[in-house]
Amino acid sequence: MKLKLTAITASLVLALSMPAFADQAQDIANLKEQIRELQKKVGGSNLKFSADYRVTMDSIDYEMADGSDRSNDSLLSNRLEIGIGYQPFDNLVFKGLLSYNKAFGETTTNPMNPGMGEFDWVINENLGDNGLNVKEAYILYLGDNFLGSELDWTASIGRRPSTGGFLANNRNGYDEAKSPLGHSIDVEFDGLSVVVKLDELTGISGMDAKLCTGRGLSADATPRFSSNGTDYVEYDDGLDNIDMVGLIVTPYNNGQYNIKSQYYYATNLIDMGYSATGMPTGFEQLGDLENLTISMQVNGVGEFINDFLDDTVLFVSGSASKTSPDGKMSSGGNYGMLGSDDDEKGYSYWLGATFPAFTEGDRFGIEFNHGSKYWRSFTYGEDTMIGSKIAARGDAYEAYYNLPIIGDSLYFQLRYTHIEYDYSGSNGFFGNSGAPMTIKQANAAGYGSMVVESAQDLRAMIRYNY
Amino acid sequence: MKKLILGLLIAGVTFSAAADPVKGQKYYLKYMRPLFNYNGQVFAQQHLQLEWQLYFNNDAKKFIEEFSKKHPESEKFLTSKKFQKIAPHLKDFAVKYAADSGELPNCS
Numbered sequence: 001m002k003l004k005l006t007a008i009t010a011s012l013v014l015a016l017s018m019p020a021f022a023d024q025a026q027d028i029a030n031l032k033e034q035i036r037e038l039q040k041k042v043g044g045s046n047l048k049f050s051a052d053y054r055v056t057m058d059s060i061d062y063e064m065a066d067g068s069d070r071s072n073d074s075l076l077s078n079r080l081e082i083g084i085g086y087q088p089f090d091n092l093v094f095k096g097l098l099s100y101n102k103a104f105g106e107t108t109t110n111p112m113n114p115g116m117g118e119f120d121w122v123i124n125e126n127l128g129d130n131g132l133n134v135k136e137a138y139i140l141y142l143g144d145n146f147l148g149s150e151l152d153w154t155a156s157i158g159r160r161p162s163t164g165g166f167l168a169n170n171r172n173g174y175d176e177a178k179s180p181l182g183h184s185i186d187v188e189f190d191g192l193s194v195v196v197k198l199d200e201l202t203g204i205s206g207m208d209a210k211l212c213t214g215r216g217l218s219a220d221a222t223p224r225f226s227s228n229g230t231d232y233v234e235y236d237d238g239l240d241n242i243d244m245v246g247l248i249v250t251p252y253n254n255g256q257y258n259i260k261s262q263y264y265y266a267t268n269l270i271d272m273g274y275s276a277t278g279m280p281t282g283f284e285q286l287g288d289l290e291n292l293t294i295s296m297q298v299n300g301v302g303e304f305i306n307d308f309l310d311d312t313v314l315f316v317s318g319s320a321s322k323t324s325p326d327g328k329m330s331s332g333g334n335y336g337m338l339g340s341d342d343d344e345k346g347y348s349y350w351l352g353a354t355f356p357a358f359t360e361g362d363r364f365g366i367e368f369n370h371g372s373k374y375w376r377s378f379t380y381g382e383d384t385m386i387g388s389k390i391a392a393r394g395d396a397y398e399a400y401y402n403l404p405i406i407g408d409s410l411y412f413q414l415r416y417t418h419i420e421y422d423y424s425g426s427n428g429f430f431g432n433s434g435a436p437m438t439i440k441q442a443n444a445a446g447y448g449s450m451v452v453e454s455a456q457d458l459r460a461m462i463r464y465n466y
Numbered sequence: 467m468k469k470l471i472l473g474l475l476i477a478g479v480t481f482s483a484a485a486d487p488v489k490g491q492k493y494y495l496k497y498m499r500p501l502f503n504y505n506g507q508v509f510a511q512q513h514l515q516l517e518w519q520l521y522f523n524n525d526a527k528k529f530i531e532e533f534s535k536k537h538p539e540s541e542k543f544l545t546s547k548k549f550q551k552i553a554p555h556l557k558d559f560a561v562k563y564a565a566d567s568g569e570l571p572n573c574s
Contacts, residue, residue, distance in 0.1 A: 039514050039566040048568055085570045093570050142571060152505070154571075161572075175488045176572075197505075206495060255495030299492050304551055311489075 050083035054463035058385045062455045065424075065439045066448030075385060076104040077127055081135065091143065097136035097161075099124040121187035121216065125163065125381040135188060136161050146196050157192040160214075163381045166260055167295055167315050168390075170354050170365055172383050173402050173413050173463070180212070180248065181262040183317045183350055183390060184293040186379035189214045191244070206253025216266065217242035239285055240268045258297045265290045266378070269337070271431025286431045287325035287337045289376060294318055295350075311363075312355040320347045321376045323430070338374055338425065339435025346375030350390065357401065367398040373423050373436045380427070384417055386455040387427040393436055394422040405462075413461040424451040490559025493552040501540035502533075507571060510563035518564055522557035525550060 055078045061071040079101040087093045101124055117126035124135040138158030146153040161178040168182025169175070179193070180186075191214020198207040220238025224231050234240075246264030253259065266289045273284035295317035301309040322345045323337040338344055352367035371377075371393045382388040389396035400415035424442055428434035442451040494506045502509060513521065521529040526549070534541040543549055563569050 036514060036565075039516075042566065048570060087570050095570065095572075140571065200503075205500070253495065255492035255499075304548070 048083070048085040050085075051466045052079075052081040052083070052463065053465075054079050054461055056459055056461040059458045060386050060456070062386070062452050064449055065442045065451040065453045068449060078102060078104065081124075082132075091141060093140040093142070095136060095138055095140065096134065098132045099135040100130065100132050101125065101127055102130060103127045119380075121189070122381045124188060125383065134159060149201075151201060152197040153195060155192070155194045159188065159190050160193065162187060162189040164383070167297065167317055167350065167352070168382065170313065170315070170352060171367060171398060171400060171415065173400075173411060173461075179210075180246075181260055181293045181295050181317070181319075182379070182382075183295055183319045183348065184262060184291045184321070184377050184379070185246075185264070186377075186388070186390070187381040189216065189244075191215065204252055206250055206255075206258070208250045210248040212244075212246040212248065212264075214244050215241055216244055217268075217270070239270070239283055242266065242268045242270070242285075256298065256300050256303075258299065259294070260296075261292070261294045263290070263292050269430035271429040271433050273431075284431065285326070286328075286335075287323060289321060289323055289337075289378075289430065291319060291321045291378075293320075308356055312353065314353050315351070317350040318347070319349075319377070320345060321374070322346075323374070323376065337430050337434070338376060339432055340374075344374035346372045346393075348372065348375045348377065348390070354402075357403075361404040363402045365398075365400045365402065367396075369396045370394070371426065375426075376430065376434060384457060385459070386417065386419065386457045389417055389419055391426045392419045392421060393424075393426045395420045409465055411463045411465060413459070413463070415459045415461070416456070417459075418454070418456045420454050421452060485554035485558045487555070487558040487562040490552070490555035490557070490562075493555055494559055497543065497548070497552060498540075498556070501543060502537055506559065507563060510560045510567075511565045513560070513564055514566045515561050515564040518557060518560040522553060522560075526553045526557070529553075 055076070058075040058077070059071075059073050060075060061069065063069055080099065082098045084096045084098070085094065107127070107129075116122070117128060124133050136159050138156050138160045140154060140156045143153045143155070145151070162180050163186050164172050164174060164178045165180040165182035165186060166177040168186055169177040191212060193210055193212040195208055195210040198209060199205060217239065219234045219241045221232045221234050222230055226233075244264055244266040246262060248260060248262045250258070250260050268285040269287060269289055270283040270285055273281040275281050295315065297313060297315040299313050301312050301314065304310060322343060323340075324343050325335070325337040325341060327341070328335065335341060348369060348371040350367065350369035352365065354363050354365040356362070357364050369390055369392065371391065373393060375391070375393050377388065377391045379388040379390045382390055389398060396417065396419045398415065398417045400413060403412045404410070405412055421439070423436035423438060424447075425434040425436050437445065437447070437451065439451065439453050442448055491506055494509060498509065499505065510518075521532070526544075530544045530549075534544055561567070
């Protein structure tokens with residue numbers, strides 16, 4: 001309000017102090033321009049806040065390999081995401097997102113041991129405590145002459161948006177996708193990226209290329225105020241950095257047909273190590289992972305055939321992963337990645353459609369995805385209570401209904417997800433916890449009560465968004 | 467298959483699509499971007515929200531006038547029936563990302 005008053009006063013003083021123009025039309029034009037600038041200041045470049053708050057009720061059920069059943073009929077949770085942003089100059093933006101995600105009431109089970117729920121990649125996607133965590137914080141620079149050319153480009157650095165990516169936004173109920181391809185990456189990430197718009201150079205609609213790099217884990221290092229004064233020095237026998245480099249290319253996007261491809265290479269991936277007596281010995285690094293994904297979304301079938309087809313969205317995506325174990329033997333005799341000494345390839349495909357339902361704005365969606373024996377995605381942060389459906393080594397079916405209740409601000413979703421696993425380890429890490437066993441093998445090895453054969457989640461959600 | 471297509475066509479008659487900034491963005495990229503040669507953000511930031519409202523009044527009369535002058539090669543499309551179909555969505559897109567909208571660019 002103070003800003004508004006100051007700006008209005010300044011504008012009036014400026015207007016009154018201006019020399020009178022003979023031409024009244026010129027005076028009016030000048031005043032219009034001043035008001036325009038004022039409007040931009042008031043509405044445009046001050047600090048912005050947004051709020052995304054939702055309450056969900058999930059009814060979840062797991063059928064284990066031994067036939068036993070585990071469930072939670074009414075898991076109630078609430079998630080709040082507070083967005084902040086500021087654009088002090090046309091070419092410079094700061095954005096942040098603070099998040100809170102918690103089950104209703106007090107949680108008394110293992111309060112001192114949240115398991116992997118507090119791992120940095122997924123800390124805002126899992127149910128935690130009452131605190132706010134930083135989900136996103138990054139600086140975005142907007143340039144218009146990349147390396148002296150006339151190509152538009154952007155660069156960003158920080159804790160960047162990397163959950164709810166391309167295609168995953170449909171099931172999450174958002175019109176816009178965040179950065180990576182949701183088929184292979186759906187975790188929080190610290191890094192940097194550079195995007196170069198190539199459409200003007202190539203004449204191909206929407207073409208661009210984005211280089212992403214980042215660090216998923218910082219090497220074990222001495223603490224601050226070390227006794228010998230060597231703060232933050234890497235331990236020789238500690239964990240190394242987990243680094244990732246990726247390239248996202250949009251070869252074509254004309255608004256209706258949007259094709260994206262993504263390749264990444266991640267190093268020094270981890271899993272929990274165990275001693276010969278079966279006691280956990282901490283994380284161990286096992287090798288590298290690479291992935292290639294190609295996704296396509298068709299936004300509208302045909303051209304103005306009718307409103308239903310105009311508003312129908314179809315998508316298809318294929319993804320392949322490959323492990324490269326480093327061959328080192330761990331303290332407990334574990335080695336290899338995904339339970340294998342060899343390089344292992346996995347693949348996954350994902351199909352889906354969303355289409356108009358009964359009234360203005362509501363939509364149905366259906367999706368199916370399948371993953372092979374050694375399929376491994378980086379989708380631990382996917383918004384699904386029963387574990388990432390995209391990570392499934394087996395089949396996952398999903399149907400949802402999205403209903404805007406009051407404008408774009410209040411929104412309801414009903415969603416059903418069903419996963420049939422062919423192999424164990426779908427949501428494991430990169431070592432033995434990700435080793436695939438068939439349901440039969442799991443039972444034969446006596447792990448029947450520890451391996452999920454199928455899982456389902458019926459979710460009702462109401463969300464406020466401003 | 468024929469029955470499915472027929473069903474979809476009949477179903478389509480019963481739906482009426484509301485104006486939608488996301489559809490406006492899609493239509494801008496598909497139809498306007500090749501004619502104007504600048505991206506949607508540059509387009510939307512040319513005017514204030516109120517100005518865009520006025521531009522799209524009366525079947526987008528003022529919009530057609532101004533942008534036909536600015537980009538003569540776009541006149542044929544702007545005066546077509548197809549443009550009238552996309553104009554409500556385009557308006558919502560322009561208003562959402564107007565110079566005074568407060569919308570900030572995303573890291574995309």
